Amino acid sequence: MEINSLYQVYFNCELKTKEGVHSFISEIVCQDNPLQKEEVIHLLNEREKVGSTLIAEHVMLPHIESNQLKKSQILFIRLANPIPLWDYQTKDICLLIVILLKANESVQIKKELSLFTRTLADEEYLNRLLNSCEKEHFIKEILKKLEEL
Template sequence: MNDKLIRVFFDSSLTSKAEMFELIAEQANPEKKAELYKLLQKREAVGSTLIAEKVILPHLESEEVLESQILFIKLRQEIDWDEQTGPVQLAIVIILKKNEEQAIKVAISQFTRTLADEEYLARLLLEKEAGQFEQMIRRNNGGMLSE
């Protein structure tokens, strides 16, 4: 997928919240992975990031982030996230660089509004083909996140 801000991890073999946080932190900045991992844990302690059944929206904003991006992580097998959240199959992760330019902040903000569509999220959960999954993401963001 060539969209500037979007990275897709389809059929991911992650098996735990810890592995998910490691992947997110690695994508945000491999050299500051431990620090970013702790920020993700801290955010999670504030409250659930569940936005629909089996769908979470972890997010992170830090000066340590190298570039803002949105990760779509579709899991091969559900992860039992925690008692409050339950099983998770899809993570839509927003990684934001501190003091990001306004145009990117606006694009990400507009994108997050599309996540209120539960039907869209259900279709993402059910999709079995990587190409179709990416097409759905591209169609749904309407070019907002493209270069």
């Protein structure tokens, strides 16, 4: 579900592995181009190798910048069930906030993404998202935070 052209919400997703999440993300951004999908998955995996994208208990922040992306987006992916093992040290992932930055993006969009990433330092906000059991409540929490930007 699209909140606006930049933010999209996927609630109660039945994804069970990191690979499944990366594939899901690539499907969203590159619907009909298999080569682009592979490139997005590759970039997500390469980012993981640089260091963990865990930003809070149960919350991951996968992020990439690529010329394979048609537009910049922030995806909120709330899982139906936690991913028990993301990698050898990261367990029980329930929420992914994915930042996808198109190469050569406008300054305006970069500013908006930067402002948004600052909201992720608010532990209470992340907990409210984690504890939202209904899609409407989840979206309301996101919108409330976006209004503060």
